Amino acid sequence: MDSARPVNPLADLLGVDPESLTSLIATLRDRGETVATAESLTAGLVAAALTSVPGASAVVRGGLVVYATQLKTDLAGVAADALAEHGAVHPLIAEQLAAGARTTCRSSWGIGLTGVAGPDPQDGVAPGVVHLAVAWGGGTSVRTIEVSGNRHQVRAAAARAAFDLLSAQLAEPVTA
Incomplete structure (x- = not known):
């Protein structure tokens, strides 16, 4: 076993x-930035994975588990009218979750996830549909993925996609 891994x-x-998680935490630390999450279908998996890295306390501000629809409004600041119009599983909701995590936890970056892990559809949305977003001071990036598999596979894929999206945004050049 490689002791450096x-x-x-x-x-x-x-x-x-x-190694990619460790690198993600190191990048945030080196930049003097922080991250927070607002998670629905992943129910804290993203925050748990981030904080599994030694030294994560320097950059992870916190996380909101907003599994219940009302908590999306109460804790993450998702607009009630957006929930009424689109339902809890929609790209706009992911965007607002990311912004809410950033605002509530006073972090540089916010990650928001919503979707249907299954096995049953939710509000007409098929299992495996996931919307995720990353928010920062300069904007928001939203992505939708569709995942085949059981609940664990959908939730794990959502977490991986969140890390990929955050990493991609961190790699973007900063524009004034």
């Missing part, structure tokens, strides 16, 4: 490269 059973369980 980070050991991270949670990352392994989610199918995330432990």
